[in-house]
Amino acid sequence: MGDENQEKRGRNPRWWHILLLVPFVGTLWVPFYNSVEPRLGGVPYFYWYQFLWIAIGAAITALVYFATREREP
Amino acid sequence: MIPQPLDASALAVFVFLFALVTVVGFVASRWRRADLDQLHEWGLGGRRFGTLVTWFLLGGDLYTAYTFVAVPALVYGAGALGFFALPYTVITYPFVFVVMPRLWSVSHKHGYITAADFVRGRFDSGALALAVAVTGILATMPYIALQLVGIQVVLGAMGIQGDLPLIIAFVILAAYTYQSGLRAPALIAVVKDAIIYVTVIAAVVVVPMKLGGYGRIFDAVPAPKLILAPQQQTAYATLALGSALALFLYPHSMTGVLSSSGRSVIRRNTAMLPAYSFLLGLIALLGYMAIAAGVDKSDAYKAGFAQYGTNFAVPALFLSAFPAWFVGFAFASIAIGALVPAAIMSIAAANLFTRNIYREFLRPKCSAKEESTVAKLASLVVKFGALAFIVLAPQKYAIQLQLLGGVWILQTFPAIVVGLYSRWLHRWGLLAGWFVGMALGTWMAATLGFKGSVYPLHLGGTTIPGYAALWALLVNLGVAAIVTSVLRAFDAPAGADHTACEDYGE
Numbered sequence: 001m002g003d004e005n006q007e008k009r010g011r012n013p014r015w016w017h018i019l020l021l022v023p024f025v026g027t028l029w030v031p032f033y034n035s036v037e038p039r040l041g042g043v044p045y046f047y048w049y050q051f052l053w054i055a056i057g058a059a060i061t062a063l064v065y066f067a068t069r070e071r072e073p
Numbered sequence: 074m075i076p077q078p079l080d081a082s083a084l085a086v087f088v089f090l091f092a093l094v095t096v097v098g099f100v101a102s103r104w105r106r107a108d109l110d111q112l113h114e115w116g117l118g119g120r121r122f123g124t125l126v127t128w129f130l131l132g133g134d135l136y137t138a139y140t141f142v143a144v145p146a147l148v149y150g151a152g153a154l155g156f157f158a159l160p161y162t163v164i165t166y167p168f169v170f171v172v173m174p175r176l177w178s179v180s181h182k183h184g185y186i187t188a189a190d191f192v193r194g195r196f197d198s199g200a201l202a203l204a205v206a207v208t209g210i211l212a213t214m215p216y217i218a219l220q221l222v223g224i225q226v227v228l229g230a231m232g233i234q235g236d237l238p239l240i241i242a243f244v245i246l247a248a249y250t251y252q253s254g255l256r257a258p259a260l261i262a263v264v265k266d267a268i269i270y271v272t273v274i275a276a277v278v279v280v281p282m283k284l285g286g287y288g289r290i291f292d293a294v295p296a297p298k299l300i301l302a303p304q305q306q307t308a309y310a311t312l313a314l315g316s317a318l319a320l321f322l323y324p325h326s327m328t329g330v331l332s333s334s335g336r337s338v339i340r341r342n343t344a345m346l347p348a349y350s351f352l353l354g355l356i357a358l359l360g361y362m363a364i365a366a367g368v369d370k371s372d373a374y375k376a377g378f379a380q381y382g383t384n385f386a387v388p389a390l391f392l393s394a395f396p397a398w399f400v401g402f403a404f405a406s407i408a409i410g411a412l413v414p415a416a417i418m419s420i421a422a423a424n425l426f427t428r429n430i431y432r433e434f435l436r437p438k439c440s441a442k443e444e445s446t447v448a449k450l451a452s453l454v455v456k457f458g459a460l461a462f463i464v465l466a467p468q469k470y471a472i473q474l475q476l477l478g479g480v481w482i483l484q485t486f487p488a489i490v491v492g493l494y495s496r497w498l499h500r501w502g503l504l505a506g507w508f509v510g511m512a513l514g515t516w517m518a519a520t521l522g523f524k525g526s527v528y529p530l531h532l533g534g535t536t537i538p539g540y541a542a543l544w545a546l547l548v549n550l551g552v553a554a555i556v557t558s559v560l561r562a563f564d565a566p567a568g569a570d571h572t573a574c575e576d577y578g579e
Contacts, residue, residue, distance in 0.1 A: 020167035027160035028314060030306040036299055042288020046300050050159045051354050057163040058347035061170050065340050 016064045023057040083231055086401030087408070090268065091242070094261045094409050098249030101256040112445045113186060115254035116424045117332040120181065124338050124345075126259055130417075131329040131342060132349045133262030135320065138223030138411035139216075139475075141269075141356055146383040148360030152298025154305055156357055157312045162350035165317035166343040173321060174336035175493045178578030183571070187421075188327050189429040192488050197568025198500040199433055204507050205485045206429035209324040210455075212478035213422045216323075217459035218471040220411035220418075225463070226381050227404040230388035236464050242408070243415075247456045250416045251449050255332055258416040265413050268406040270352065276403070277355045280362045280394050290358075293365035304538055308527040311539035319483040319542060322490075324421035325414060336578060356387075363390040415456070423451035473523040480518055480526060480542040484510035487546075487553050493577070499567055502557035510549030517541040 033049040040048045105121060107114045122130060147155030185191045193202035228238055249257045281287050301309055320326055333339055368374050368389035377385040391403045427448040432439055463471060488503045517528040518541055528541040
């Protein structure tokens with residue numbers, strides 16, 4: 001049981017880390033969001049899209065944190 | 074310049090808040106009382122800061138007063154391009170999540186206080202560690218100077234003339250940093266963040282109400298400024314990526330990371346620090362609000378813009394939108410916001426000098442007490458150096474040097490970040506890559522007249538405008554790899570690795 005957990009913890013984290021690449025794709029590929037329309041409450045797409053990514057980025061890191069939580073020595 | 078009318082209530086609120094943080098700064102030496110004659114106590118707060126303190130500390134450290142003045146100033150002047158600060162802070166945290174816990178673990182195990190300490194241990198090379206330390210100090214000094222620009226602009230906007238108030242503010246800062254070390258900015262950061270949040274939330278609620286809503290604000294911005302021109306797109310993405318990779322190579326960010334009490338504290342903070350990114354985005358929008366409010370057309374602010382350029386946009390907006398007492402509150406948030414990073418930066422530069430220059434080359438056998446005394450003195454020298462620079466030299470030099478600093482600091486990426494994962498790159502290869510990267514980055518900035526950092530790279534028939542720091546880093550990595558291959562072919566001594574695989578905590 002103990003060994004199994006050990007192995008799980010050893011193998012899983014790296015896979016979860018791939019998720020952390022998602023914000024890079026979402027924000028660094030400028031053609032995804034370089035437009036004024038659609039506006040949201042008067043705010044051009046360019047701006048609210050990037051604000052949205054702050055929340056998505058934080059959610060992804062939080063998710064990966066909980067999925068790969070390590071015990072402090 | 075023609076003095077702005079000096080408002081008593083604004084000044085009273087400003088002075089009161091400034092006095093409050095001064096008291097907090099001195100009291101901090103008694104907080105979690107320990108022997109401040111140990112460098113890791115004075116310079117890293119004993120590596121005991123938990124999740125919340127680290128959040129305040131890093132938030133106060135990374136989102137500096139200069140950022141709060143310069144980002145909206147850039148948006149005000151250049152439009153959408155200035156918004157790259159947002160994707161930059163979105164992608165920096167996933168990167169930190171993966172990389173920095175490794176650095177924390179190995180530093181904790183071996184008592185490393187600076188990134189150069191780690192490089193020294195990993196690659197067994199005093200010269201490479203010196204390169205990393207000198208780069209860190211060079212990149213930090215103008216950054217400290219720019220924090221002073223933040224204070225100068227708000228003092229000027231309140232109608233306070235002359236350099237004396239600035240000097241007084243800095244002497245106070247120097248005194249409590251000397252006494253309390255990293256504990257002072259950590260505790261002050263809590264106060265600072267509270268008043269910054271109040272200021273920004275008030276600004277993004279009150280100003281749009283006065284201007285008729287966000288729709289109206291964006292309508293007031295000239296259409297071409299609202300989105301990126303085709304040739305700006307690669308510049309935008311490379312500025313964001315290069316800045317994101319560079320952010321945590323800065324000595325003051327390292328100090329924030331290494332002072333935390335554990336790996337989980339760092340990881341948790343990467344999910345919590347985006348709260349500041351949200352704030353930064355709102356602050357960036359203040360640039361557009363300044364356009365919509367027409368501050369550039371008002372005679373009252375002409376002198377301010379003449380003296381401080383677009384950096385005056387946000388102070389002018391506050392002066393036009395807020396009652397006097399709240400202007401004092403808002404300006405105090407910027408001035409105090411400058412003190413926290415200035416303190417941490419001077420501590421970080423002092424740690425580098427003490428560990429990687431003084432103890433490495435001058436006094437290898439110095440005692441712990443001597444080490445911390447030298448660090449305290451070095452922090453004074455660094456701060457007064459920055460102060461002298463800003464008082465004596467034109468402001469634009471500080472801005473240009475800070476720009477160069479960003480290009481330089483990224484050149485330590487191979488030794489530090491690649492070094493955290495692999496020892497394949499040879500120490501002399503890393504040194505060669507660093508040297509070429511520094512020279513090339515400086516040259517690219519020079520061809521741009523030190524006015525910008527977007528270098529148009531010509532490749533075949535196409536031109537790719539991009540962040541000079543990133544281009545220089547690519548060449549740096551290439552040189553390091555080639556020189557390494559050659560050195561390995563000749564069996565050049567690679568030195569001993571003083572760290573072990575399990576020291577990295579994974």
